[in-house]
Amino acid sequence: MSPRIVIDQAGRIFLSLLILMLPLAASAQAGWPSRPITIIVPYAAGSLPDVFARAVANELGTRLNNTVIVDNVNGAGGVLGTERVARAKPDGHTFVLGVESTMLIAQMVRPATVRYDGLKDFTPVALMASSPLVLVAKPEFAANTLDDLMALLRVQPRSYSYGTSGVGTSLHLAGEMFNQQAKAEIAHVPYSVSTQIMTDVAGNQLDLAMVPLGSALPFIRSGKVKALGVTAAARSSLLPGVSAMSELPALANMNFTVWFGLFAPAGVDKGIATSVHAHLAAIFGTESIRQRIADFGMQPTVLDQAAFTRFLAGERAKFQSLISERNIRAE
Known part of the structure:
Protein backbone atom coordinates (compact mmCIF):
# COMPACT_ATOMS: atom_id res chain seq x y z
CA MET A 1 0.00 0.00 0.00
CA SER A 2 1.40 3.41 -0.87
CA PRO A 3 2.14 5.76 2.01
CA ARG A 4 -0.36 8.42 2.90
CA ILE A 5 0.99 11.80 1.79
CA VAL A 6 0.38 14.70 4.16
CA ILE A 7 2.24 17.82 5.20
CA ASP A 8 2.27 17.69 9.00
CA GLN A 9 4.22 19.75 11.56
CA ALA A 10 7.41 17.87 10.75
CA GLY A 11 6.80 18.55 7.09
CA ARG A 12 6.43 22.27 7.74
CA ILE A 13 9.69 22.28 9.68
CA PHE A 14 11.30 20.46 6.73
CA LEU A 15 9.94 23.12 4.36
CA SER A 16 11.44 25.86 6.51
CA LEU A 17 14.82 24.14 6.48
CA LEU A 18 14.67 23.77 2.71
CA ILE A 19 13.96 27.48 2.31
CA LEU A 20 17.03 28.25 4.43
CA MET A 21 19.03 25.91 2.18
CA LEU A 22 18.12 27.75 -1.03
CA PRO A 23 21.25 29.97 -1.17
CA LEU A 24 23.47 26.94 -0.55
CA ALA A 25 21.68 24.85 -3.16
CA ALA A 26 21.91 27.64 -5.71
CA SER A 27 25.59 28.32 -5.13
CA ALA A 28 26.43 24.62 -5.34
CA GLN A 29 26.15 24.79 -9.15
CA ALA A 30 27.99 27.85 -10.41
CA GLY A 31 27.12 28.48 -14.04
CA TRP A 32 23.81 26.64 -13.90
CA PRO A 33 21.44 27.35 -15.46
CA SER A 34 23.31 28.57 -18.51
CA ARG A 35 20.32 28.66 -20.87
CA PRO A 36 16.52 28.33 -20.65
CA ILE A 37 15.21 25.32 -18.76
CA THR A 38 12.55 23.19 -20.44
CA ILE A 39 9.83 21.27 -18.64
CA ILE A 40 8.29 18.80 -21.05
CA VAL A 41 4.62 18.12 -20.43
CA PRO A 42 3.66 14.91 -22.23
CA TYR A 43 0.04 16.03 -22.66
CA ALA A 44 -1.82 18.59 -24.73
CA ALA A 45 -1.85 22.32 -24.07
CA GLY A 46 -4.76 23.24 -21.83
CA SER A 47 -4.83 19.90 -20.03
CA LEU A 48 -4.56 19.83 -16.23
CA PRO A 49 -0.90 18.72 -16.31
CA ASP A 50 -0.15 21.59 -18.69
CA VAL A 51 -1.90 24.24 -16.59
CA PHE A 52 -0.21 22.88 -13.46
CA ALA A 53 3.24 22.88 -15.09
CA ARG A 54 2.86 26.44 -16.34
CA ALA A 55 2.00 27.68 -12.85
CA VAL A 56 5.11 25.95 -11.49
CA ALA A 57 7.34 27.07 -14.36
CA ASN A 58 6.42 30.70 -13.86
CA GLU A 59 7.35 30.59 -10.17
CA LEU A 60 10.49 28.53 -10.74
CA GLY A 61 11.70 30.92 -13.41
CA THR A 62 11.27 33.86 -11.07
CA ARG A 63 13.25 32.14 -8.31
CA LEU A 64 16.04 31.04 -10.65
CA ASN A 65 16.06 34.36 -12.50
CA ASN A 66 15.99 32.29 -15.66
CA THR A 67 13.51 31.40 -18.38
CA VAL A 68 11.60 28.16 -17.78
CA ILE A 69 9.76 26.93 -20.87
CA VAL A 70 6.87 24.47 -20.92
CA ASP A 71 7.00 22.29 -24.04
CA ASN A 72 3.96 20.13 -24.82
CA VAL A 73 5.08 16.86 -26.41
CA ASN A 74 1.80 15.01 -26.63
CA GLY A 75 1.30 11.48 -27.92
CA ALA A 76 0.95 7.81 -27.00
CA GLY A 77 -0.79 8.59 -23.71
CA GLY A 78 2.14 10.65 -22.42
CA VAL A 79 4.82 8.13 -23.37
CA LEU A 80 6.27 10.14 -26.28
CA GLY A 81 7.26 13.20 -24.25
CA THR A 82 8.41 11.15 -21.29
CA GLU A 83 10.69 9.04 -23.47
CA ARG A 84 12.23 12.18 -24.94
CA VAL A 85 13.39 13.26 -21.49
CA ALA A 86 14.70 9.78 -20.71
CA ARG A 87 17.04 10.20 -23.70
CA ALA A 88 17.93 13.86 -23.03
CA LYS A 89 21.33 15.06 -21.86
CA PRO A 90 21.32 15.14 -18.03
CA ASP A 91 22.66 18.68 -17.76
CA GLY A 92 19.88 20.14 -15.63
CA HIS A 93 18.14 21.99 -18.45
CA THR A 94 15.48 19.38 -19.33
CA PHE A 95 12.82 17.99 -17.01
CA VAL A 96 9.51 16.19 -17.41
CA LEU A 97 6.26 16.50 -15.54
CA GLY A 98 5.71 12.87 -14.59
CA VAL A 99 2.51 11.21 -13.43
CA GLU A 100 1.90 7.73 -12.11
CA SER A 101 0.64 6.58 -15.51
CA THR A 102 3.64 7.66 -17.58
CA MET A 103 6.34 6.96 -15.00
CA LEU A 104 5.18 3.56 -13.74
CA ILE A 105 1.99 2.10 -15.19
CA ALA A 106 2.62 2.50 -18.93
CA GLN A 107 5.65 0.19 -19.03
CA MET A 108 3.67 -2.52 -17.21
CA VAL A 109 0.56 -2.47 -19.39
CA ARG A 110 2.40 -1.74 -22.68
CA PRO A 111 5.76 -3.47 -22.29
CA ALA A 112 6.25 -3.92 -26.04
CA THR A 113 6.00 -0.21 -26.85
CA VAL A 114 7.31 1.66 -23.79
CA ARG A 115 11.08 1.79 -24.09
CA TYR A 116 12.07 3.44 -20.83
CA ASP A 117 12.10 2.50 -17.16
CA GLY A 118 10.48 5.09 -14.92
CA LEU A 119 12.82 4.32 -12.03
CA LYS A 120 16.12 3.59 -13.79
CA ASP A 121 16.06 6.19 -16.57
CA PHE A 122 15.09 9.21 -14.47
CA THR A 123 16.14 11.09 -11.34
CA PRO A 124 13.11 11.92 -9.19
CA VAL A 125 13.43 15.59 -8.21
CA ALA A 126 10.21 16.40 -6.38
CA LEU A 127 6.74 15.05 -5.77
CA MET A 128 4.63 18.18 -6.09
CA ALA A 129 0.93 17.38 -5.77
CA SER A 130 -1.47 14.49 -5.39
CA SER A 131 -5.19 13.85 -5.54
CA ALA A 252 -9.33 -1.03 4.29
CA ASN A 253 -6.43 -1.31 1.82
CA MET A 254 -7.98 0.97 -0.78
CA ASN A 255 -5.44 3.74 -1.26
CA PHE A 256 -4.97 5.12 -4.75
CA THR A 257 -3.87 8.64 -5.63
CA VAL A 258 -2.85 10.32 -8.84
CA TRP A 259 0.14 12.62 -8.58
CA PHE A 260 2.43 15.07 -10.35
CA GLY A 261 6.18 14.91 -9.93
CA LEU A 262 9.20 16.53 -11.57
CA PHE A 263 11.86 14.24 -13.03
CA ALA A 264 15.22 14.78 -14.70
CA PRO A 265 17.12 12.35 -16.92
CA ALA A 266 19.14 9.82 -14.93
CA GLY A 267 22.63 11.06 -14.15
CA VAL A 268 21.76 14.70 -13.53
CA ASP A 269 24.10 16.38 -11.07
CA LYS A 270 22.88 15.88 -7.51
CA GLY A 271 23.46 19.54 -6.69
CA ILE A 272 21.13 20.62 -9.49
CA ALA A 273 18.41 18.20 -8.39
CA THR A 274 18.75 19.40 -4.80
CA SER A 275 18.55 23.04 -5.88
CA VAL A 276 15.42 22.53 -7.97
CA HIS A 277 13.81 20.50 -5.18
CA ALA A 278 14.52 23.25 -2.64
CA HIS A 279 13.02 25.90 -4.91
CA LEU A 280 9.92 23.78 -5.51
CA ALA A 281 9.49 23.18 -1.77
CA ALA A 282 9.54 26.94 -1.25
CA ILE A 283 7.06 27.47 -4.10
CA PHE A 284 4.57 24.98 -2.69
CA GLY A 285 4.91 26.55 0.73
CA THR A 286 3.33 29.78 -0.54
CA GLU A 287 -0.39 30.27 0.04
CA SER A 288 -1.09 31.53 -3.48
CA ILE A 289 0.27 28.37 -5.12
CA ARG A 290 -1.36 26.11 -2.54
CA GLN A 291 -4.71 27.70 -3.35
CA ARG A 292 -4.18 27.35 -7.09
CA ILE A 293 -3.40 23.67 -6.65
CA ALA A 294 -6.50 23.22 -4.50
CA ASP A 295 -8.52 24.78 -7.31
CA PHE A 296 -7.30 21.91 -9.50
CA GLY A 297 -8.66 19.43 -6.93
CA MET A 298 -5.14 18.53 -5.81
CA GLN A 299 -3.20 18.67 -2.55
CA PRO A 300 0.24 20.25 -2.54
CA THR A 301 2.71 17.56 -1.56
CA VAL A 302 6.32 17.72 -0.45
CA LEU A 303 8.59 14.71 -0.09
CA ASP A 304 12.36 14.88 0.08
CA GLN A 305 14.13 13.05 -2.73
CA ALA A 306 14.85 9.93 -0.68
CA ALA A 307 11.22 9.69 0.44
CA PHE A 308 10.03 10.28 -3.13
CA THR A 309 12.24 7.45 -4.35
CA ARG A 310 10.82 5.10 -1.71
CA PHE A 311 7.31 6.23 -2.60
CA LEU A 312 7.88 5.40 -6.28
CA ALA A 313 9.17 1.94 -5.42
CA GLY A 314 6.09 1.29 -3.31
CA GLU A 315 3.79 2.54 -6.05
CA ARG A 316 5.47 0.28 -8.62
CA ALA A 317 5.06 -2.78 -6.39
CA LYS A 318 1.40 -1.97 -5.78
CA PHE A 319 0.64 -1.46 -9.47
CA GLN A 320 2.57 -4.55 -10.56
CA SER A 321 0.65 -6.78 -8.18
CA LEU A 322 -2.70 -5.36 -9.27
CA ILE A 323 -1.91 -5.52 -13.00
CA SER A 324 -0.77 -9.11 -12.69
CA GLU A 325 -3.74 -10.28 -10.63
CA ARG A 326 -6.33 -8.50 -12.78
CA ASN A 327 -4.50 -9.30 -16.05
CA ILE A 328 -4.59 -5.72 -17.29
CA ARG A 329 -3.03 -5.10 -20.69
CA ALA A 330 -3.37 -2.15 -23.06
CA GLU A 331 -1.68 -3.73 -26.10
Whole structure:
Protein backbone atom coordinates (compact mmCIF):
# COMPACT_ATOMS: atom_id res chain seq x y z
CA MET A 1 0.00 0.00 0.00
CA SER A 2 1.40 3.41 -0.87
CA PRO A 3 2.14 5.76 2.01
CA ARG A 4 -0.36 8.42 2.90
CA ILE A 5 0.99 11.80 1.79
CA VAL A 6 0.38 14.70 4.16
CA ILE A 7 2.24 17.82 5.20
CA ASP A 8 2.27 17.69 9.00
CA GLN A 9 4.22 19.75 11.56
CA ALA A 10 7.41 17.87 10.75
CA GLY A 11 6.80 18.55 7.09
CA ARG A 12 6.43 22.27 7.74
CA ILE A 13 9.69 22.28 9.68
CA PHE A 14 11.30 20.46 6.73
CA LEU A 15 9.94 23.12 4.36
CA SER A 16 11.44 25.86 6.51
CA LEU A 17 14.82 24.14 6.48
CA LEU A 18 14.67 23.77 2.71
CA ILE A 19 13.96 27.48 2.31
CA LEU A 20 17.03 28.25 4.43
CA MET A 21 19.03 25.91 2.18
CA LEU A 22 18.12 27.75 -1.03
CA PRO A 23 21.25 29.97 -1.17
CA LEU A 24 23.47 26.94 -0.55
CA ALA A 25 21.68 24.85 -3.16
CA ALA A 26 21.91 27.64 -5.71
CA SER A 27 25.59 28.32 -5.13
CA ALA A 28 26.43 24.62 -5.34
CA GLN A 29 26.15 24.79 -9.15
CA ALA A 30 27.99 27.85 -10.41
CA GLY A 31 27.12 28.48 -14.04
CA TRP A 32 23.81 26.64 -13.90
CA PRO A 33 21.44 27.35 -15.46
CA SER A 34 23.31 28.57 -18.51
CA ARG A 35 20.32 28.66 -20.87
CA PRO A 36 16.52 28.33 -20.65
CA ILE A 37 15.21 25.32 -18.76
CA THR A 38 12.55 23.19 -20.44
CA ILE A 39 9.83 21.27 -18.64
CA ILE A 40 8.29 18.80 -21.05
CA VAL A 41 4.62 18.12 -20.43
CA PRO A 42 3.66 14.91 -22.23
CA TYR A 43 0.04 16.03 -22.66
CA ALA A 44 -1.82 18.59 -24.73
CA ALA A 45 -1.85 22.32 -24.07
CA GLY A 46 -4.76 23.24 -21.83
CA SER A 47 -4.83 19.90 -20.03
CA LEU A 48 -4.56 19.83 -16.23
CA PRO A 49 -0.90 18.72 -16.31
CA ASP A 50 -0.15 21.59 -18.69
CA VAL A 51 -1.90 24.24 -16.59
CA PHE A 52 -0.21 22.88 -13.46
CA ALA A 53 3.24 22.88 -15.09
CA ARG A 54 2.86 26.44 -16.34
CA ALA A 55 2.00 27.68 -12.85
CA VAL A 56 5.11 25.95 -11.49
CA ALA A 57 7.34 27.07 -14.36
CA ASN A 58 6.42 30.70 -13.86
CA GLU A 59 7.35 30.59 -10.17
CA LEU A 60 10.49 28.53 -10.74
CA GLY A 61 11.70 30.92 -13.41
CA THR A 62 11.27 33.86 -11.07
CA ARG A 63 13.25 32.14 -8.31
CA LEU A 64 16.04 31.04 -10.65
CA ASN A 65 16.06 34.36 -12.50
CA ASN A 66 15.99 32.29 -15.66
CA THR A 67 13.51 31.40 -18.38
CA VAL A 68 11.60 28.16 -17.78
CA ILE A 69 9.76 26.93 -20.87
CA VAL A 70 6.87 24.47 -20.92
CA ASP A 71 7.00 22.29 -24.04
CA ASN A 72 3.96 20.13 -24.82
CA VAL A 73 5.08 16.86 -26.41
CA ASN A 74 1.80 15.01 -26.63
CA GLY A 75 1.30 11.48 -27.92
CA ALA A 76 0.95 7.81 -27.00
CA GLY A 77 -0.79 8.59 -23.71
CA GLY A 78 2.14 10.65 -22.42
CA VAL A 79 4.82 8.13 -23.37
CA LEU A 80 6.27 10.14 -26.28
CA GLY A 81 7.26 13.20 -24.25
CA THR A 82 8.41 11.15 -21.29
CA GLU A 83 10.69 9.04 -23.47
CA ARG A 84 12.23 12.18 -24.94
CA VAL A 85 13.39 13.26 -21.49
CA ALA A 86 14.70 9.78 -20.71
CA ARG A 87 17.04 10.20 -23.70
CA ALA A 88 17.93 13.86 -23.03
CA LYS A 89 21.33 15.06 -21.86
CA PRO A 90 21.32 15.14 -18.03
CA ASP A 91 22.66 18.68 -17.76
CA GLY A 92 19.88 20.14 -15.63
CA HIS A 93 18.14 21.99 -18.45
CA THR A 94 15.48 19.38 -19.33
CA PHE A 95 12.82 17.99 -17.01
CA VAL A 96 9.51 16.19 -17.41
CA LEU A 97 6.26 16.50 -15.54
CA GLY A 98 5.71 12.87 -14.59
CA VAL A 99 2.51 11.21 -13.43
CA GLU A 100 1.90 7.73 -12.11
CA SER A 101 0.64 6.58 -15.51
CA THR A 102 3.64 7.66 -17.58
CA MET A 103 6.34 6.96 -15.00
CA LEU A 104 5.18 3.56 -13.74
CA ILE A 105 1.99 2.10 -15.19
CA ALA A 106 2.62 2.50 -18.93
CA GLN A 107 5.65 0.19 -19.03
CA MET A 108 3.67 -2.52 -17.21
CA VAL A 109 0.56 -2.47 -19.39
CA ARG A 110 2.40 -1.74 -22.68
CA PRO A 111 5.76 -3.47 -22.29
CA ALA A 112 6.25 -3.92 -26.04
CA THR A 113 6.00 -0.21 -26.85
CA VAL A 114 7.31 1.66 -23.79
CA ARG A 115 11.08 1.79 -24.09
CA TYR A 116 12.07 3.44 -20.83
CA ASP A 117 12.10 2.50 -17.16
CA GLY A 118 10.48 5.09 -14.92
CA LEU A 119 12.82 4.32 -12.03
CA LYS A 120 16.12 3.59 -13.79
CA ASP A 121 16.06 6.19 -16.57
CA PHE A 122 15.09 9.21 -14.47
CA THR A 123 16.14 11.09 -11.34
CA PRO A 124 13.11 11.92 -9.19
CA VAL A 125 13.43 15.59 -8.21
CA ALA A 126 10.21 16.40 -6.38
CA LEU A 127 6.74 15.05 -5.77
CA MET A 128 4.63 18.18 -6.09
CA ALA A 129 0.93 17.38 -5.77
CA SER A 130 -1.47 14.49 -5.39
CA SER A 131 -5.19 13.85 -5.54
CA PRO A 132 -7.60 11.02 -4.84
CA LEU A 133 -9.98 9.72 -7.43
CA VAL A 134 -13.68 9.66 -6.70
CA LEU A 135 -16.29 7.02 -7.53
CA VAL A 136 -19.41 8.77 -8.77
CA ALA A 137 -22.85 7.39 -9.60
CA LYS A 138 -25.68 8.45 -11.86
CA PRO A 139 -28.57 10.37 -10.24
CA GLU A 140 -30.95 7.40 -10.56
CA PHE A 141 -28.50 4.89 -9.09
CA ALA A 142 -29.95 2.92 -6.18
CA ALA A 143 -27.02 3.68 -3.87
CA ASN A 144 -26.42 7.04 -2.23
CA THR A 145 -23.41 6.08 -0.12
CA LEU A 146 -20.50 3.67 -0.23
CA ASP A 147 -22.27 1.45 2.30
CA ASP A 148 -25.29 1.34 0.01
CA LEU A 149 -23.12 0.35 -2.93
CA MET A 150 -21.41 -2.44 -1.01
CA ALA A 151 -24.83 -3.79 -0.01
CA LEU A 152 -25.91 -3.82 -3.66
CA LEU A 153 -22.72 -5.57 -4.73
CA ARG A 154 -23.17 -8.31 -2.16
CA VAL A 155 -26.43 -9.21 -3.87
CA GLN A 156 -25.55 -8.38 -7.48
CA PRO A 157 -21.77 -8.21 -7.88
CA ARG A 158 -21.87 -8.30 -11.70
CA SER A 159 -24.84 -6.10 -12.52
CA TYR A 160 -23.24 -2.69 -12.94
CA SER A 161 -20.68 -0.86 -15.06
CA TYR A 162 -18.12 1.87 -14.49
CA GLY A 163 -16.44 4.19 -16.95
CA THR A 164 -12.85 5.43 -17.16
CA SER A 165 -10.61 7.18 -19.66
CA GLY A 166 -9.31 3.90 -21.08
CA VAL A 167 -7.78 0.45 -20.60
CA GLY A 168 -4.59 0.46 -18.57
CA THR A 169 -5.02 4.02 -17.30
CA SER A 170 -4.70 5.03 -13.66
CA LEU A 171 -8.48 5.29 -13.46
CA HIS A 172 -8.87 1.75 -14.78
CA LEU A 173 -6.39 0.42 -12.23
CA ALA A 174 -8.23 2.21 -9.43
CA GLY A 175 -11.51 0.69 -10.60
CA GLU A 176 -9.98 -2.77 -10.67
CA MET A 177 -8.48 -2.24 -7.22
CA PHE A 178 -12.00 -1.47 -6.01
CA ASN A 179 -13.33 -4.62 -7.73
CA GLN A 180 -10.53 -6.66 -6.18
CA GLN A 181 -11.15 -5.47 -2.65
CA ALA A 182 -14.95 -5.35 -2.86
CA LYS A 183 -14.99 -8.86 -4.37
CA ALA A 184 -17.12 -7.50 -7.19
CA GLU A 185 -17.00 -7.58 -10.97
CA ILE A 186 -18.30 -4.18 -12.03
CA ALA A 187 -17.82 -4.12 -15.81
CA HIS A 188 -15.27 -1.68 -17.17
CA VAL A 189 -16.37 0.70 -19.95
CA PRO A 190 -13.36 2.49 -21.50
CA TYR A 191 -14.00 5.89 -23.10
CA SER A 192 -11.89 7.37 -25.86
CA VAL A 193 -13.19 10.86 -25.07
CA SER A 194 -12.81 11.32 -21.35
CA THR A 195 -15.06 14.40 -21.14
CA GLN A 196 -17.99 12.23 -22.20
CA ILE A 197 -17.77 10.14 -19.03
CA MET A 198 -19.28 12.70 -16.67
CA THR A 199 -21.89 13.67 -19.25
CA ASP A 200 -23.05 10.05 -19.48
CA VAL A 201 -23.13 9.57 -15.72
CA ALA A 202 -25.09 12.80 -15.22
CA GLY A 203 -27.47 11.72 -18.00
CA ASN A 204 -28.11 8.30 -16.40
CA GLN A 205 -26.43 6.53 -19.34
CA LEU A 206 -23.63 5.04 -17.20
CA ASP A 207 -23.97 3.56 -13.70
CA LEU A 208 -20.64 4.58 -12.19
CA ALA A 209 -17.35 6.23 -13.06
CA MET A 210 -13.90 6.42 -11.51
CA VAL A 211 -12.68 9.94 -12.21
CA PRO A 212 -10.20 12.57 -10.98
CA LEU A 213 -11.59 14.61 -8.13
CA GLY A 214 -10.96 17.92 -9.89
CA SER A 215 -13.00 17.03 -12.98
CA ALA A 216 -15.86 15.63 -10.90
CA LEU A 217 -16.22 18.46 -8.39
CA PRO A 218 -18.45 20.75 -10.51
CA PHE A 219 -20.84 17.86 -11.20
CA ILE A 220 -20.88 16.79 -7.56
CA ARG A 221 -21.41 20.28 -6.16
CA SER A 222 -24.23 20.97 -8.61
CA GLY A 223 -25.97 17.72 -7.68
CA LYS A 224 -25.70 16.27 -11.18
CA VAL A 225 -23.98 13.08 -9.93
CA LYS A 226 -23.59 11.29 -6.60
CA ALA A 227 -20.18 11.01 -4.97
CA LEU A 228 -19.88 7.62 -3.24
CA GLY A 229 -16.28 7.55 -2.04
CA VAL A 230 -12.74 8.81 -2.57
CA THR A 231 -9.80 6.50 -3.12
CA ALA A 232 -7.21 8.08 -0.79
CA ALA A 233 -6.45 6.91 2.74
CA ALA A 234 -8.37 9.84 4.23
CA ARG A 235 -11.27 12.06 3.23
CA SER A 236 -10.56 14.99 0.94
CA SER A 237 -10.82 18.47 2.40
CA LEU A 238 -12.64 19.38 -0.81
CA LEU A 239 -15.33 16.74 -0.13
CA PRO A 240 -15.35 16.29 3.64
CA GLY A 241 -18.81 14.74 3.64
CA VAL A 242 -17.79 11.92 1.29
CA SER A 243 -16.27 8.78 2.80
CA ALA A 244 -12.78 7.57 2.11
CA MET A 245 -13.18 4.03 0.81
CA SER A 246 -10.65 2.79 3.36
CA GLU A 247 -13.10 3.66 6.15
CA LEU A 248 -14.99 0.47 5.31
CA PRO A 249 -13.38 -2.72 6.67
CA ALA A 250 -13.84 -4.49 3.33
CA LEU A 251 -11.91 -1.69 1.59
CA ALA A 252 -9.33 -1.03 4.29
CA ASN A 253 -6.43 -1.31 1.82
CA MET A 254 -7.98 0.97 -0.78
CA ASN A 255 -5.44 3.74 -1.26
CA PHE A 256 -4.97 5.12 -4.75
CA THR A 257 -3.87 8.64 -5.63
CA VAL A 258 -2.85 10.32 -8.84
CA TRP A 259 0.14 12.62 -8.58
CA PHE A 260 2.43 15.07 -10.35
CA GLY A 261 6.18 14.91 -9.93
CA LEU A 262 9.20 16.53 -11.57
CA PHE A 263 11.86 14.24 -13.03
CA ALA A 264 15.22 14.78 -14.70
CA PRO A 265 17.12 12.35 -16.92
CA ALA A 266 19.14 9.82 -14.93
CA GLY A 267 22.63 11.06 -14.15
CA VAL A 268 21.76 14.70 -13.53
CA ASP A 269 24.10 16.38 -11.07
CA LYS A 270 22.88 15.88 -7.51
CA GLY A 271 23.46 19.54 -6.69
CA ILE A 272 21.13 20.62 -9.49
CA ALA A 273 18.41 18.20 -8.39
CA THR A 274 18.75 19.40 -4.80
CA SER A 275 18.55 23.04 -5.88
CA VAL A 276 15.42 22.53 -7.97
CA HIS A 277 13.81 20.50 -5.18
CA ALA A 278 14.52 23.25 -2.64
CA HIS A 279 13.02 25.90 -4.91
CA LEU A 280 9.92 23.78 -5.51
CA ALA A 281 9.49 23.18 -1.77
CA ALA A 282 9.54 26.94 -1.25
CA ILE A 283 7.06 27.47 -4.10
CA PHE A 284 4.57 24.98 -2.69
CA GLY A 285 4.91 26.55 0.73
CA THR A 286 3.33 29.78 -0.54
CA GLU A 287 -0.39 30.27 0.04
CA SER A 288 -1.09 31.53 -3.48
CA ILE A 289 0.27 28.37 -5.12
CA ARG A 290 -1.36 26.11 -2.54
CA GLN A 291 -4.71 27.70 -3.35
CA ARG A 292 -4.18 27.35 -7.09
CA ILE A 293 -3.40 23.67 -6.65
CA ALA A 294 -6.50 23.22 -4.50
CA ASP A 295 -8.52 24.78 -7.31
CA PHE A 296 -7.30 21.91 -9.50
CA GLY A 297 -8.66 19.43 -6.93
CA MET A 298 -5.14 18.53 -5.81
CA GLN A 299 -3.20 18.67 -2.55
CA PRO A 300 0.24 20.25 -2.54
CA THR A 301 2.71 17.56 -1.56
CA VAL A 302 6.32 17.72 -0.45
CA LEU A 303 8.59 14.71 -0.09
CA ASP A 304 12.36 14.88 0.08
CA GLN A 305 14.13 13.05 -2.73
CA ALA A 306 14.85 9.93 -0.68
CA ALA A 307 11.22 9.69 0.44
CA PHE A 308 10.03 10.28 -3.13
CA THR A 309 12.24 7.45 -4.35
CA ARG A 310 10.82 5.10 -1.71
CA PHE A 311 7.31 6.23 -2.60
CA LEU A 312 7.88 5.40 -6.28
CA ALA A 313 9.17 1.94 -5.42
CA GLY A 314 6.09 1.29 -3.31
CA GLU A 315 3.79 2.54 -6.05
CA ARG A 316 5.47 0.28 -8.62
CA ALA A 317 5.06 -2.78 -6.39
CA LYS A 318 1.40 -1.97 -5.78
CA PHE A 319 0.64 -1.46 -9.47
CA GLN A 320 2.57 -4.55 -10.56
CA SER A 321 0.65 -6.78 -8.18
CA LEU A 322 -2.70 -5.36 -9.27
CA ILE A 323 -1.91 -5.52 -13.00
CA SER A 324 -0.77 -9.11 -12.69
CA GLU A 325 -3.74 -10.28 -10.63
CA ARG A 326 -6.33 -8.50 -12.78
CA ASN A 327 -4.50 -9.30 -16.05
CA ILE A 328 -4.59 -5.72 -17.29
CA ARG A 329 -3.03 -5.10 -20.69
CA ALA A 330 -3.37 -2.15 -23.06
CA GLU A 331 -1.68 -3.73 -26.10
